Amino acid sequence: MECVFSIELPQWTKEYIRQNGEPFSDLEEKMRFVIELSRRNVQEKTGGPFGAAVFEQNSGRLVSIGVNLVTSSGFSAAHAEIVALSLAQKAFSCGRLPNRQDCSFELFSSCQPCAMCLGAIPWSGVASVVCAARDQDARAVGFDEGHKPRRWREGLRQRGIQVAVDVLRKQAAAVLNSYGQQGGQIY
């Protein structure tokens, strides 16, 4: 019986991070980096059109990245957000990222989180979530975002997690649309 599973970023991400990893001056620069991850993931045929990253809030330092690896890894939980959050937790050897005034973290995602990733966010320790494309942009291409609570943004805010949406939405939606037009696998 299987007793261990591993999820690994594709090789191309190393060079991508080396060339584009820092510094990040603002919200849009971080999101451009994440949307480009989603685009490259399709181009490199390593998964679906979704990217994510965790940044240290005060410094803007890149902590970890994630791309959707469902088809390439064979794990349905290998969404970009889960991958990025898990790699950030590994970097800090801590199952919950610290959230203090001098050290807190933000999750950027090229699309609003599906029901699973939404549920994962409060457990992760991130202080903030920033999204580009909307649920409906993913649904328009055929992706299923799952059964989310109606007022999910308010739910996160009530837990003290800041939420920003529609940051470079058009650019992220364009990657989703392009994937749909190419007949990319919907899973």
Next chain:
Amino acid sequence: MECVFSIELPQWTKEYIRQNGEPFSDLEEKMRFVIELSRRNVQEKTGGPFGAAVFEQNSGRLVSIGVNLVTSSGFSAAHAEIVALSLAQKAFSCGRLPNRQDCSFELFSSCQPCAMCLGAIPWSGVASVVCAARDQDARAVGFDEGHKPRRWREGLRQRGIQVAVDVLRKQAAAVLNSYGQQGGQIY
């Protein structure tokens, strides 16, 4: 930067599976096996009081198990259900478990799924979910189940996923209560 993460079952589970792994004749026998996983996970100090397993529906064969490994693995996504589902997918080399008349799978969990695990269930491919303790039993001990849609069971059923609850609820709740009384870590 971290580029891979792994989640591994604790050593004691191997012997536990060897001694208790098969055969399973009915629902309650499977759930007793899963509740005992939750109890042993606390006793062995490898995580919180939650266990899960995936069974092949027609044969009753055990496919994979999971226990809550958040504190021991350092990953907030390492809930029993995510571990069991991922190990089942690894066993079948497939990011979505098959769901055919001749081959389908059921997830047993010692507690109703939190918001993250609930969101993960439709992506996993399981045809059925069977739970023991209720959300409120976990909350009574201090665990946070997250922001779940109000009618989550109906949501799963609308997707064709069968849901059974309260199977050996008292026995599973007793493990949760015992953990709470011992002052077990709440995360």
